Amino acid sequence: MAESLAHDCIPFGYELDEDHQLLRDSIREFARGVVAPGAMERDIKGEFPAEVIRQLGEMGYQGICVPEEFGGAGLDALASAIVVEELSYADASVGVINSVQNSLVIDPILKFGTTEQKRKWLPKMASGEWLNCFSLSEAGSGSDAGAMKCRAELKGDHWVINGTKLWVTNGAEADVVLLFVRTEDTDRRNASCLLVPKNTPGLTVGKHEDKLGIRGSSTTELIFENCKVPAENLLGERGQGLRIALTAIDGGRLGIAAQALGIAQAALDRSTKYAIERKQFGKSLSDFQAIQWKIADMATRIAASRALLYKGCWIKAQAGHSLHIPAMAKVYAAETATFCANQAIQIFGGMGYCREGEVERYLRDAKITEIYEGTSEMQRMTIAETLVAHPERLTDI
Ligand SMILES: Cc1cc2nc3c(=O)[nH]c(=O)nc-3n(C[C@H](O)[C@H](O)[C@H](O)COP(=O)(O)OP(=O)(O)OC[C@H]3O[C@@H](n4cnc5c(N)ncnc54)[C@H](O)[C@@H]3O)c2cc1C
Structure with a gap:
């Protein structure tokens, strides 16, 4: 991997401050020394970078913006972007795995979760013990997210989920799914968001996509058949999905x-x-x-x-x-x-x-x-x- 030629970042006339520079130097060293060497082989084999992700978790990069009180590094959005940029320089598959973990799942929990939910879900995500995925798309619902059909019904104190989701990054390896489902029939925009542990009975991983690129990250179907999660796994309000x-x-x-x-x-x-x-x-x-x-x-x-x-x-x-x-x-x-x-x-x-x-x-x-x-x-x-x-x-x- 070539040395960066002119990589000192000066956004709008300001240099990165010392903390961000130190972060960049440290993730760059890891990305170019540890991530890059196996990138081509993982791409050819379509192999998930399990060991790299484990090490990222140990170093705190899998929960970079999680506040310290919930076990994270407590850093900001620029720090998160620097990490994804440096990882992607070495291997774009590793970059997206890290980005989904932080931006698509941890961020919404921070923004919409109750304190109880943050205490329950964030520490294991921040430590890297749990890998996340974000499941919105379906066969008939890509750009038009409001057209989703996967449904959840509240029966007693559980949500019962039925339907099939498509193109889920980290779908094969994730421990937690941030899932978007219909919870009302009347309004096509009415949807809700659930936190679903991947090992819940009734949830299976379907087809794995064979892709042009980012072949080190998995992209899968997720199939829900009478999959039950507790009512308190609703993130935000019903209808706010x-x-x-x-x-x-x-x-x-x-x-x-x-x-x-x-x-x-x-x-x-x-x-x-x-x-x-x-x-x-x-x-x-x-x-x-x-x-x-x-x-x-x-x-x-x-x-x-x-x-x-x-x-x-x-x-x-x-x-x-x-x-x-x-x-x-x-x-x-x-x-x-x-x-x-x-x-x-x-x-x-x-x-x-x-x-x-x-x-x-x-x-x-x-x-x-x-x-x-x-x-x-x-x-x-x-x-x-x-x-x-x-x-x-x-x-x-
Ligand atoms: C490798 C991979 C990983 C993915 N990971 C995830 C994931 O983790 N979670 C998840 O939920 N989804 C994921 N997706 C799904 C991805 O977000 C969708 O593929 C994307 O949003 C586009 O939807 P679509 O493929 O249905 O295309 P469509 O919405 O059918 O669009 C097809 C084309 O029509 C254009 N188009 C559509 N509507 C309009 C319009 N109104 N005006 C102009 N042009 C329009 C689009 O721009 C596009 O060029 C992934 C997809 C891939 C391929």
């Missing part, structure tokens, strides 16, 4: 932007190094203007992605709320990752197209960042709808 899901995904966008940024930076670093070393026509590839412009375009897009991502993290860390900035960060970083991975292959030439060059994986991994946690089309809708509804925010971008 879609709000919880959309709030989680708003936060998750920063995680996926960080994943995309890590892939893009790796593609830039690797291909720039190669362009300097590789000689054709008696010169380095990096002496040719056609190659220089690719490097310039990649670096510029990465810098802009990082500024957007850090701005989104900064807003979140101030307990502020913005729909359009995280959406901008996600759509821009995702398309930057695909762009940079594609350029890296071009700079590597034939070697870029072959597994041995180890850059083709970046393109396969990058593509999913344009699809999950809201496709690029949905991000653009969010950005435009927010700004059209609130033109006063046009000056706040």
